[in-house]
Amino acid sequence: MKSLSNAIDRFCYKHPRFGIQNLMLAVVICNCIVYILDLVSQGTLSPLLMFSRSLIFKGQIWRLITFIFVPGNTSIFWFALSMYFYWFIGSNLEREWGSGKFTVYYALGVLLTVICGLCTGSASATYLDLSLFLAFATLYPNLQFLLFFIIPVKAKWLAWLDAALLAFNFISYLAQGAWPYAMLIVVSILNYLIFFWSDLMYYVRRQKRSTSRGAMNFKRAAEAKKQQTGYLHKCAVCGRTDTDYPNLEFRYCSKCVGNYCYCMDHINNHVHITQ
Numbered sequence: 356m357k358s359l360s361n362a363i364d365r366f367c368y369k370h371p372r373f374g375i376q377n378l379m380l381a382v383v384i385c386n387c388i389v390y391i392l393d394l395v396s397q398g399t400l401s402p403l404l405m406f407s408r409s410l411i412f413k414g415q416i417w418r419l420i421t422f423i424f425v426p427g428n429t430s431i432f433w434f435a436l437s438m439y440f441y442w443f444i445g446s447n448l449e450r451e452w453g454s455g456k457f458t459v460y461y462a463l464g465v466l467l468t469v470i471c472g473l474c475t476g477s478a479s480a481t482y483l484d485l486s487l488f489l490a491f492a493t494l495y496p497n498l499q500f501l502l503f504f505i506i507p508v509k510a511k512w513l514a515w516l517d518a519a520l521l522a523f524n525f526i527s528y529l530a531q532g533a534w535p536y537a538m539l540i541v542v543s544i545l546n547y548l549i550f551f552w553s554d555l556m557y558y559v560r561r562q563k564r565s566t567s568r569g570a571m572n573f574k575r576a577a578e579a580k581k582q583q584t585g586y587l588h589k590c591a592v593c594g595r596t597d598t599d600y601p602n603l604e605f606r607y608c609s610k611c612v613g614n615y616c617y618c619m620d621h622i623n624n625h626v627h628i629t630q
Contacts, residue, residue: 359549367455368626374454378461379445383438385424390434393426401425406469406478419469423480441484444491451494451623460490460550467542475535482543488517489547493554494623497604553609590618592625 367373375381392400404421411418428434449457464483472478492514499507521540528537548555586596588605595618597605604619611628 363456363459363550367453367459370455371453372455374456374458376449376454377446378449378454378458379442382423382445382461383442386426386438389424390426406472408473408476411473420465422478423465423483425480427479427481427484441487444487447495448487448491453624456623460546461487463549464543464546467546468539471535471538471542475538477535478539482521482539483546485517485521486543486547489514490550492517493551494619556609588616590621591615592617592621 389400389404404418404425406418406422407415426434428437445457445461448460452460461483464486465480468478468480468483492510496509496511496514498510500510500513501507521544525537525540528534528540586598588597589595590605595603597603600618605616606619606622607614607616608622608625608627613628615628617625
């Protein structure tokens with residue numbers, strides 16, 4: 356998966372104009388149009404757009420794409436809230452990655468879902484949307500949301516809740532014999548792992564190192580470095596430090612050779628150093 360992720364990064368870097376700008380906004384607008392037309396026509400439009408393997412094989416090939424425009428909620432309040440939520444997530448992912456990489460992420464998720472649907476007979480955009488939030492929480496783990504509009508919760512804890520929900524649904528589907536729905540969860544997670552496998556493995560290795568004896572020596576060396584230079588982290592691209600910007604997060608790139616540190620604005624937006 357690491358090689359595939361690197362190939363995607365190289366493709367997006369070499370083709371900066373590739374991608375659909377404001378992709379998530381377009382998806383949200385299409386969902387809103389379908390929702391309004393469903394209200395007017397008493398729900399006659401969505402069945403024409405839903406994924407149906409038998410009808411696709413009969414020539415209704417538009418269903419390979421239009422299923423992502425079918426609203427998942429019938430309540431106006433929850434529909435509006437979910438549309439705003441996914442627009443917020445998608446627009447921030449596009450701002451962080453660029454239009455090219457975000458388009459590849461979303462398009463790959465749709466492609467995997469379609470392949471799964473053609474094999475099993477069932478497909479929907481529900482778990483594809485949940486994988487968007489996993490990607491968002493990985494990039495912005497400490498961003499806070501107001502749960503029930505009252506309780507402040509960081510994105511990383513909501514991501515763990517999201518993962519627990521996916522695991523529960525997966526087990527429930529298998530117990531019920533509904534394996535086509537279970538496979539939809541698998542392909543959504545697969546899409547996420549393709550893009551974040553290297554970051555997850557780096558995090559696991561870092562957690563192991565933090566519990567070792569060498570971690571204590573590293574912390575002492577870090578404290579000594581901060582006393583000498585006045586900072587602990589410095590972005591290799593823009594030069595900002597954790598001293599000048601105490602609220603800015605810094606990370607080390609697992610794909611660069613050497614200990615190169617980057618701020619959150621450049622951790623996913625820089626040329627990887629391979630030599």
